[in-house]
Amino acid sequence: MVFDKEESVSLVPLHSKGKPRLCAGCNRRIRERFMLQALDRYWHEDCLKCACCDCRLGELGSTLFTKANLILCRRDYLRLFGTTGNCAACGKIIPALEMVMRARDNVYHLDCFACQLCSQRFYMGDMFFLKNNKILCQQDYEEGHRNGNSEMPTR
Ligand SMILES: [Zn+2]
Numbered sequence: 001m002v003f004d005k006e007e008s009v010s011l012v013p014l015h016s017k018g019k020p021r022l023c024a025g026c027n028r029r030i031r032e033r034f035m036l037q038a039l040d041r042y043w044h045e046d047c048l049k050c051a052c053c054d055c056r057l058g059e060l061g062s063t064l065f066t067k068a069n070l071i072l073c074r075r076d077y078l079r080l081f082g083t084t085g086n087c088a089a090c091g092k093i094i095p096a097l098e099m100v101m102r103a104r105d106n107v108y109h110l111d112c113f114a115c116q117l118c119s120q121r122f123y124m125g126d127m128f129f130l131k132n133n134k135i136l137c138q139q140d141y142e143e144g145h146r147n148g149n150s151e152m153p154t155r
């Protein structure tokens with residue numbers, strides 16, 4: 001996955017001697033004992049927030065993402081711009097956080113997760129098989145097995 005920009009956020013102590021730091025969020029002087037350092041700037045702990053959900057990025061501790069002029073938490077970044085991968089059935093990109101079905105290393109759109117021969121959909125608890133990287137229902141799998149194993153098909 002390619003991130004536009006992932007930046008680390010760190011909590012740093014304010015040195016009482018050094019020159020006063022201005023918060024990049026509200027432009028006011030930082031007087032707290034600790035401030036956040038991110039994107040080469042300093043922030044009040046309350047001022048470094050996700051543009052989307054307003055969560056305080058300092059509390060999440062680790063990283064933030066930038067996209068254009070937005071500062072986003074990881075969750076929102078992934079929701080808006082991330083991807084889970086390509087659907088093994090239709091080949092299209094699956095947006096991150098969309099519900100997916102997984103089979104071994106493959107991911108599928110929910111709508112694409114069906115037998116690739118007869119299009120039967122699978123539901124929780126149904127048997128499915130992966131053969132040549134195609135999903136098959138039990139019936140088609142067993143049929144393919146029979147045909148593949150005998151030189152003279154019995155049907
Ligand atoms: Zn501030």
Ligand SMILES: [Zn+2]
Nearest residue numbers: 050053073076
């Ligand atoms: Zn957020």
Ligand SMILES: [Zn+2]
Nearest residue numbers: 087090109112
């Ligand atoms: Zn798909």
Ligand SMILES: [Zn+2]
Nearest residue numbers: 115118137140
């Ligand atoms: Zn089938």
